[in-house]
Amino acid sequence: MSLKSRDDLSIVLCGEAGQGIQTVEGILVQAIKLAGYNVCSSKEYMSRVRGGLNSTEIRISSKRITAYVDRMDMLLALNEGALEHLKDRINSDTLIIGDDQQLKTVNQEYNVLKAPILQSAQELGGIIFANVIAAGVLSNLLNIHSDVFDQIIRDMFQRKGEEIVKKDIKAGQKGYQIGDELSDSIKIISKIDKNPVIKDELLLSGTDAVGLGCIAGNCKFMASYPMTPSTSLQIFMAHHGEDFDILFEQAEDEIAALNMSIGASYAGARSMIATSGSGFALMEEAVGLSGMTETPVVIYVGQRPGPAVGLPTRTAQEDLNLTIFSGPGEFARIIFAPGNFQEAFKISHQAFNLADKYQIPVFILSDQYFAESYYNIPSLDLSDVEIEDYIIKTPENYRRYNLTADGISPRGIPGYGEGVVVVDSDEHDEEGHITEDLQIRTEMVNKRYHKKMKLIEKEIIAPELIGGDGYDILVIGWGSTYSTIKEALNVLGSDEISFLHFNQVYPLYSNTLDYLENADKTIIFENNASGQFAKFIKMETGFNIDEKILKYNGMPFSVEEVVKSLESLRGL
């Protein structure tokens, strides 16, 4: 028995919540990377703490690939429901590994390898060891040296005490042993090349990339309310609060969160919040407060399917409209949607500078898929990390909203300088005091909206064109679809097709239309039901994108889906 020989492998772990699939994932992605292979992982799971059916996909490859594929070369089934859950993705090439018990009623045509994982766990003292045993099995099959594996186990369980570490090492060994037995019947990984450099690369999640960027941007204050999939960023920031002087406070609700962060920013601390769709909806009034008072704040929205509570642990790109048009009234804003971790780091860091520079809310759109994927990257570019300082020491007769030619009023903060800093959510005069002077009103709107937008439009991040500029077909994407579409293009390997990826979705890059008009055919991929970005492009350019491929079942696009759509488009 053997796996189809290829230079990348997709391994899927499936079981119930509480079985420790995340632990297996954690061990394996580290082990694979340390062994010198490229690795990436992504997961889909139910909104429950125990039971149900969750799965994680881990890819190991020679090339740097970072996207989700439907293909499963190997499936490790930790419970009975796994095969049913993933039946659409199983084919005769899928090697299914699992306990006898779990694979009892399995389809005859399936390619099954029985391994006593759960059984051995019971023997070792409890079902909780199944995850480490499973990791050991896979690690062995992937030819990862057991020293590397043991070291990871030691590091991961260290804080749980020597007793636990010992037991888990033993479980790992058991896994290796099972793996040895299995590897007689299968050969894998032959064509995947090692690259010793990878060992020293970074291994991040999307959340890590954003979080590191926020730290680099000198974030000092974050108030938030837990909400999947933004909670992980809250946790990241809370955990690094001590080392980086960040005040993290769990607010009583989302409304408090953003209002606190705006207050903190008024007082001089770079501030942010993290939330998700429904939680963000509650913050919209306060987005208007940021716009009106011209108080900078960074807003991270981890998207998930709505409306309302929707599918809490799934992925979507449904909140683009909600952020572009959030808040009553009209004022400047910037919206980013990073597609890869390097960009995410850079954008998150820049978000704080831009928020301060223009005294506006800056949004970072992420989603469950992006936030919770892992992969290795060579490094993060720190060369352009700079905390641009836009705060002035106030003179005695300081006027917070001084009307300047470019629309930016030098921003002071209370207690720093001789002046007083007056900000107001009502329409206000230059001093910041409430006014009903309708002439000033117009000037203030011009300042907050037209003038600032003019400046902002000068430094929009250009979309990234992947592929040559002699394309016939132009694929459009934004945010988390980046890696998937890019890999699909690689698979297709066609000169006719290029991919235009937007890391910044608002305001729209001025020359977007040129790219679009250059194509014979345009196609957009979005994880929503209405084609929000396509509509927005039309709103801004009048251009009608020919094909919209919309997916809104809570799962990300797979490389195969994109390939198929593009193939059928080419075939037209």
Added chain:
Amino acid sequence: MSLKSRDDLSIVLCGEAGQGIQTVEGILVQAIKLAGYNVCSSKEYMSRVRGGLNSTEIRISSKRITAYVDRMDMLLALNEGALEHLKDRINSDTLIIGDDQQLKTVNQEYNVLKAPILQSAQELGGIIFANVIAAGVLSNLLNIHSDVFDQIIRDMFQRKGEEIVKKDIKAGQKGYQIGDELSDSIKIISKIDKNPVIKDELLLSGTDAVGLGCIAGNCKFMASYPMTPSTSLQIFMAHHGEDFDILFEQAEDEIAALNMSIGASYAGARSMIATSGSGFALMEEAVGLSGMTETPVVIYVGQRPGPAVGLPTRTAQEDLNLTIFSGPGEFARIIFAPGNFQEAFKISHQAFNLADKYQIPVFILSDQYFAESYYNIPSLDLSDVEIEDYIIKTPENYRRYNLTADGISPRGIPGYGEGVVVVDSDEHDEEGHITEDLQIRTEMVNKRYHKKMKLIEKEIIAPELIGGDGYDILVIGWGSTYSTIKEALNVLGSDEISFLHFNQVYPLYSNTLDYLENADKTIIFENNASGQFAKFIKMETGFNIDEKILKYNGMPFSVEEVVKSLESLRGL
């Protein structure tokens, strides 16, 4: 001295908050209508209870005109600041009436008539009588019989007791007396025709028109939180609660308001809320709840300038985006923006039927200018008023979200039938129970969004084309600009120009593009800074409206402004 002879007159009252300008307005609009003239009024005022500078414009005319004009044929100044406040609108044709004291420092070129209004009030026992005296003066100058006037005073002050009535009648008489003296020096109203039919017409505000429509739509529940300019509708509904079995409840905040109304609707009562921009922003999560649970609700948004608190008592059309894109996730909705009172009544009544029919949130966009204007209309059409009943008695195995071909699941309510009614803000199955079946997810999105929109698109209210269809220039407007643009076109009296008014702004009428492409030149008027409806039209049709005339200082467009813009456009 005489006023320019014309068939309509514009009279402006100006004074501070607390001086009772609204009382003068109330008396005069009734008196004018009862006398058989067409009347309309609108006001602008500061967000304060006392002091400041407020003004009300009352128009009296032979023709049915209902819009705001800059022109002031007569200005009644009740305090010193009035002239400064309105200086841009005063010209040599403006007859200024006021006390010696108030007009002390008046410009030499002004056309001034001194009248001892405040002085007489003092003599009558207090400054509070100034409003009725002023009303008497104007009433006399407008040739309104004092019997009519006295009757109005009696009706208005009756509930304050006979003593007060007597004093106010006396104040009115004093006003008439002053008027007599003045009328020696001026002649007015000569060319304005009486029409006895008008006497029996209705005299409504925009708020009244909507409120009557809501009653006609069988609204049974309203929870709301006070916020200008939506409070007046809350008051209207609260006051008619007893007669029409409407439960009005002041909620602790806007979030509670919409969530309560959705709960009431779930239980079978047709429900609504009224709010304004910032308050609505707080409700967006609950808009998603209505969308997700498919619970009908009517949402009235009285627009005012934002962001944040903005200008609480001014007018704007800034919340179009906020409603079109409100709520996380994607689901069907309908948005109306009535332009006149007949439409407002009809739309408000229909809003409840449509909300029930499609089980969606239906929005009514109004604004301060629309809500607080008064004018006479012949009648309200009750012929098509019908409470369409879409609620079913549930069978035993009732499934709230039964997947039907057209996307509409017959809606049951708890306690009516044999079944149980299960609704859920999570993604749910046909029964209403939480699910993570991704296939069902897709079907539910299709139901809530695509299928319902398809049905809704079949019955969009067509925009009203005013003027012939052989136009060169097409003027576009929505909501409260209706009367103003219409009158401006009348003034211009040109065949080349027609006006396309949208009472329904979402979804966009399917043949809109035909209208637009028919024109050589298109121009839109909007009370916002970004041209929200123009952008939305572009989003839906790709069509770029040539000229956007945007006003965002908190005041409505005047007829003159529209005329001027159109003249200059024609001149191009």
Added chain:
Amino acid sequence: MDAKDFDMTGADVAWCPGCGNFLILKTLKETLAEMEIKPENLVLVSGIGQAGKLPHYLKCNLFNSLHGRSLPPAVAIKAVNPELTVIDVSGDGCSYGEGGNHFIHNIRRNPDITNIVHNNMVYGLTKGQASPTSRSKFKTNLQVEGVFLEPFNPLSIAIALRASFVARAYCSDTEQTKEILKKAIEHKGYALVDIFQPCVTFNKTNTYQWFKENTYYLEESHNPTDINQAFKRAMETDKLPLGIFYMDNDRKTFEENLEIYYDDKTPLYKRKYEMDKLKSLIESKKRL
């Protein structure tokens, strides 16, 4: 009736084995059955959280609302149709955190509903952050240094607001909990029942053992009509008393106070206006 009448066949219960929520579900079913409340006449309103999932596991009318927003619809449902039995069930984070403003203001309304709060002193569904009732020093992934906010005391606050029925139960004591629930549901007016519920996964501090050791029942002699006494007992922190702290049977309910029900008890949802009245209202608009 039998508790089985509330069984939902085929429901896939998402709770962790051993979770206190199972006990509450069981006790609630028994309570309802013993009180002969029919599923069709019962509406459970819940928010979002592990507790908020309860009504999905019990046959009834269900309005599963937003996180923190269960009370507003619950109160409205009861007002629109007072013939229904309306019970609000949710978690401590939902009811006292996100939903805090509705909690305090609906107590003022005194609707005739029962408000059951599963108090596990943690956010369960989002995997273990502090809830308003989390106790000092409780460490979580967001409260890295441990909780230092004064714990929210739902009982003392409800009493300070003159809630008409205030009780606390512990889910393991199923019989006592049932008795408390019965009295709460029977009570005319707003009834708060805060139920201690161990979260076996994310709260390793406030375990079954802990609740057992740190709770006791108010003595028979406790007079639940004495508000000052009730407050005093509610403020105890050494050990946490269980039982009915406070009760006021004289307060009018929200529904009773509504003008629509002064003379006519027909539930609101059944009513339609009379066209003649509308006509004469319009007629009256010839004047302001």
Added chain:
Amino acid sequence: MDAKDFDMTGADVAWCPGCGNFLILKTLKETLAEMEIKPENLVLVSGIGQAGKLPHYLKCNLFNSLHGRSLPPAVAIKAVNPELTVIDVSGDGCSYGEGGNHFIHNIRRNPDITNIVHNNMVYGLTKGQASPTSRSKFKTNLQVEGVFLEPFNPLSIAIALRASFVARAYCSDTEQTKEILKKAIEHKGYALVDIFQPCVTFNKTNTYQWFKENTYYLEESHNPTDINQAFKRAMETDKLPLGIFYMDNDRKTFEENLEIYYDDKTPLYKRKYEMDKLKSLIESKKRL
């Protein structure tokens, strides 16, 4: 310093003549001057309403926030820069109605700020609807049949939440109010001062006369450290006591509890991270 140091020349005061707000403004200026608090070191945070306009009439740093949302920014400002004196000033509707959730949860945080609430028992700015503190039977344009909700009792609730300073004043008694304000501002931790303030335009029930007749001062002998006593007094409704009901000087403040200030008192806004630390954090990400 002199109260004049806080004068705002040219401010167009929008209040009605005779409004109680004028007295509060005057008393507050005097208090601040007597306490030698400099305008540059003072931040007033207000919401929206007539009371919320106060800081526009007083020279100081000012964050005029949204309706109901003054506490969140106030608490954050103090946390970011504890060297500032932060006072939250707003109306009863703003603070207890729309802002109710922040009220209860910020008391739990115990930030070192003063929370002044102008309690006129009505919504002034929006022209006369009931506020949470409006009393029974108060008729308004929205409460057509009169208020029937139990009035919100800010004192009893604050006490139930163990607020570290709870007081009530009456604006006409300027000297007593000043004394209370001083103690509140001096107090380390959250201090609530609910100030009765007649609204001469929209509240014709709770007039100067009414407040005079229906209030009295707590006796010298009242022990503000006894929480049960404090509660009892706060629940009095016959006549409404004024003065300091409750005080707890031992509670740590929010800022004191923050890890960022454990060893280093530098206000947060002055801090920047060290690049080396960032580098080593990134370096550590070679592993999870």
